[in-house]
Amino acid sequence: MKLFSMFFILMIFTGCRYQSQFDTLKSLAADREYLETNANTPLDNDKQVVIERYFSNIKELSHKLVNDRRFSNNFHKRFFRYFTLDMCDDFVLDVKNWKQILNTCEVSGFYLCAEELKHYQDILKLVPSYLTKLEITNLKKEAQCKDKLVGLGVFDENN
Amino acid sequence: MKVILILLSFFILSNSNSQTLISLEDVSNKVRNSNFMVLENAQRVYQAKETINFNKKNLLPKLNLWNILRTPFTWQGAVDIVQDIAPFLVPNNWFKVGQSRQFYYAYQEQYRALWANEVMTSKLLYTNTVRDIHFLKVLKDYSGKLNELVKIAENRQIFGSVQPSTIRFLKIKSIEINEDIRKLSNLVFEEKKALSYLMGINQEEELTLKKIELPKVEELSRLKFDTFVFKALDAAPEITQYKYLKEALRYTRRYVYFSFLGGSSNSQGIFNNIPVQDGLGFGAASSIRISNSESHILDLNKESTKEVLKKSLYNLVNNFNSYIDNIENQTQRRGLARENYEALRNNLAMGLDIDPLEMLESVQNEFDASISLVHYQYGVVTTMERLKRMIFNGDYSKKESKLADLLQRSE
Numbered sequence: 001m002k003l004f005s006m007f008f009i010l011m012i013f014t015g016c017r018y019q020s021q022f023d024t025l026k027s028l029a030a031d032r033e034y035l036e037t038n039a040n041t042p043l044d045n046d047k048q049v050v051i052e053r054y055f056s057n058i059k060e061l062s063h064k065l066v067n068d069r070r071f072s073n074n075f076h077k078r079f080f081r082y083f084t085l086d087m088c089d090d091f092v093l094d095v096k097n098w099k100q101i102l103n104t105c106e107v108s109g110f111y112l113c114a115e116e117l118k119h120y121q122d123i124l125k126l127v128p129s130y131l132t133k134l135e136i137t138n139l140k141k142e143a144q145c146k147d148k149l150v151g152l153g154v155f156d157e158n159n
Numbered sequence: 160m161k162v163i164l165i166l167l168s169f170f171i172l173s174n175s176n177s178q179t180l181i182s183l184e185d186v187s188n189k190v191r192n193s194n195f196m197v198l199e200n201a202q203r204v205y206q207a208k209e210t211i212n213f214n215k216k217n218l219l220p221k222l223n224l225w226n227i228l229r230t231p232f233t234w235q236g237a238v239d240i241v242q243d244i245a246p247f248l249v250p251n252n253w254f255k256v257g258q259s260r261q262f263y264y265a266y267q268e269q270y271r272a273l274w275a276n277e278v279m280t281s282k283l284l285y286t287n288t289v290r291d292i293h294f295l296k297v298l299k300d301y302s303g304k305l306n307e308l309v310k311i312a313e314n315r316q317i318f319g320s321v322q323p324s325t326i327r328f329l330k331i332k333s334i335e336i337n338e339d340i341r342k343l344s345n346l347v348f349e350e351k352k353a354l355s356y357l358m359g360i361n362q363e364e365e366l367t368l369k370k371i372e373l374p375k376v377e378e379l380s381r382l383k384f385d386t387f388v389f390k391a392l393d394a395a396p397e398i399t400q401y402k403y404l405k406e407a408l409r410y411t412r413r414y415v416y417f418s419f420l421g422g423s424s425n426s427q428g429i430f431n432n433i434p435v436q437d438g439l440g441f442g443a444a445s446s447i448r449i450s451n452s453e454s455h456i457l458d459l460n461k462e463s464t465k466e467v468l469k470k471s472l473y474n475l476v477n478n479f480n481s482y483i484d485n486i487e488n489q490t491q492r493r494g495l496a497r498e499n500y501e502a503l504r505n506n507l508a509m510g511l512d513i514d515p516l517e518m519l520e521s522v523q524n525e526f527d528a529s530i531s532l533v534h535y536q537y538g539v540v541t542t543m544e545r546l547k548r549m550i551f552n553g554d555y556s557k558k559e560s561k562l563a564d565l566l567q568r569s570e
Contacts, residue, residue, distance in 0.1 A: 048389045063561045066568060108379045109543070111552050112390045116562060123562075126569045 018074055021064060024057045029090040031057075036093065039100040043112060051101065054093070055116035062123050065130050072130060079135050088145030093120070095151040124154045179360060182369040186285050186358065187278045187554035193359025194277050204270045207263040214256040218247040250417040254410045261407035262428050268400035275396075275555045279548040281357040283541055288350040289371050290537040294530060295343050301526040302336045308522065309333055311507065312515040325515055332519065373536045374543065376486040384476045387550060391472050392465060394551040401461040404429070408454055411435070415446045468549070475546050482539045489528075489535050496521075496528035 031054035038047055064071045093101075098120055105113035116123070128136060140146045140155065149155045181189070190197060223243050246252050309329045315321040351366045360366070392398060411430045419439035433449050436442045500521045507513050547553045558566065 043386050045385050045389055048386065052389075052393065059562055059565065063565055066565065107386060108382060109374075110382075110387075110546060110550060112386050112550065114393070115556065115558060119562065119566060122569045123565055126565060 018071060021061060021071065024061060025091065028054060028057055032091060032093050035101060036097050039097040040104065043104045043107060047104075048113060051105070051117055052114040055114050055120055058120065059116045059123055062127055066126065076132060076135070080138075086142075088139060088142060088148060092124075092145075092148055092152075094148045095121075095153075098152075121152055124149075124152055128154060177364050178367055179364045180367045180369065181285075181358070183282060183285055183289075183371055186281050189358035189360070190278045190281050191274065194281070194357060195359060197274050197277050198359075200270050200273050204263070204266045207259070207266040210259045211256065211263055214252070214259045217255065218252050220244050220246065248420075250420055251414050254413045254417070258407045258410035258428070261403045261410070265400045265403035265407065268396035268403065271396040271557055272400075274557075275548055275551065277357065278554055279544060281354065282544050282554070284350060284354050284357065285368065286371060286537060286540050286544065288347060288354060289368050290533065291343060291347050291350060292368070293533050293537075295340065295347060297526065297529050297533060298336065298340055298343060301522065302333065302340060304522045305329065305333045305336060305519070308515060308518055311518075315515070320512065321515060329515060329519060371537075371540060374539055376482060376536065376539050377490075379483055379539075381480045381483055382476045382546075384473060387472055387476060387546070388469060390550040391468055395464075395468055395549075397464050397468070398461060401457050401464075405454060405457055408450060408457065411453075412447060412450050415439075415443050415450070418443070471545075472549055475542055475549065479539070479542045479546065482535065482542065486535065489532050493528040493532045496525040500525040 031050050034050050035047075035054060038050075041047065065075060066072075098117075101113075102117060105111055105117065111118075131139075136155075139149065146155065221243055226243055241248055309326065312321045312326050312329055316323065316326060351368075352362060355362055355364065355366055407428065408430060411433050414435050416439070418436055430450070430453060433453060434442065434446055436446065503513055503518055503521050507518065548555050551557065
């Protein structure tokens with residue numbers, strides 16, 4: 001019984017350490033879908049909430065990857081276990097939709113959305129330098145994903 | 160003699176006021192770097208940051224010779240001076256570090272609010288001063304037209320077509336306008352001095368303000384309150400500070416629970432009114448209840464701040480929309496008044512007999528319409544500035560720390 005409890009506690013402390021980040025990553029898909037559907041619609045409260053959530057999550061995850069060595073090691077360890085080719089398509093908003101959303105955020109000269117939205121490209125551009133070559137190669141394997149990331153300036157078109 | 164002259168001219172030149180040319184865009188930078196209140200509060204934030212370091216270093220052993228000398232060299236004696244030789248074993252010392260960090264974040268938010276308020280006050284004062292300079296110009300123009308009218312009436316008096324009482328009346332009007340010009344010039348002078356103070360510029364220097372580019376009100380569209388309220392509440396440091404203060408309050412509760420392991424010597428910042436026993440005793444429950452009540456007060460303050468922000472925002476959006484709805488009226492009024500004045504003036508030039516009082520009324524109408532339109536345009540500028548402050552746009556935008564860190568790395 002003791003052993004079982006210890007094992008259980010160990011599982012909690014090791015397996016679920018980055019559960020919240022994993023959940024955040026998964027939540028990106030639904031928000032991206034909403035944003036793509038409503039990219040051109042005029043700004044309202046619901047859209048503002050989703051914009052704030054999606055782009056803040058992107059910032060939080062990038063910040064964690066860049067600043068938290070433990071998280072980054074864990075990420076590299078589990079990258080190939082969890083990576084699927086449609087992931088990029090699920091989580092990343094393309095440049096065209098991003099620009100359209102950015103335009104709807106400007107009302108009579110006032111910017112009414114989250115600050116992270118403005119710097120979406122800059123944040124994403126930072127990520128590749130914290131990925132391994134193998135991980136980058138994997139991301140580029142899928143043509144659609146590659147196009148999306150090249151469009152956003154994350155990867156160079158030639159490389 | 161030559162030397163004396165050179166010295167004299169040097170003395171005169173060195174004492175003469177130097178001129179400083181500033182634009183609306185310079186104001187925020189000047190306030191950030193030289194405003195006295197902003198600088199003072201920046202020091203408070205620095206102190207809060209340094210307090211974190213102090214509390215961190217307080218976890219390391221410290222030397223108090225008298226404590227050591229009066230303690231017998233036994234294990235029991237070592238326990239007596241644990242606060243000195245191993246302060247890191249006292250949980251409350253760790254809580255102190257956490258709490259001071261939360262206070263630092265709260266101070267940062269308060270600083271951000273104060274800084275934004277000072278920037279806004281300065282920018283509004285700048286706008287009002289430029290507006291008053293504009294008014295002064297319109298008033299001088301009005302005075303010129305009135306003087307012209309007095310001359311025409313005096314010429315007419317020779318032929319007997321104008322009564323002396325009419326001339327006297329026109330002259331009284333002209334004197335009144337000269338008095339208004341004097342008063343307005345003084346107001347502009349005072350405004351410039353106040354602006355110098357806000358921007359931390361020496362009072363000896365004379366400010367020259369660049370013109371403001373007025374927005375094309377006709378091209379602006381109406382605003383919706385709903386879209387602004389989200390951004391305003393999301394960006395408000397006045398609200399964010401409560402998040403950190405509540406976090407800091409949690410540490411006070413932990414002090415109470417862990418007071419049986421020894422207390423921390425320094426204060427709990429703004430929560431000093433919560434009594435903490437020196438050890439876990441029967442007063443602990445009351446301490447917790449007081450801290451819960453303090454938490455309730457913070458919630459109430461947060462809600463009240465939200466409502467105050469919303470109230471201001473409602474008024475600003477309403478004002479902005481009313482400006483947009485009525486700009487056409489104002490422009491039309493100005494156009495008609497000018498047209499009327501020009502028509503009478505042309506008639507006068509052609510030698511037609513026009514009553515000077517009718518002409519005066521026309522000049523007065525044109526002046527009122529001009530002033531009203533200028534007031535309107537600057538009103539839009541100040542409303543937009545207030546809105547920008549509410550949603551932290553433009554000069555007020557200050558990036559959140561994690562975002563700022565990422566952007567710094569990407570440069």
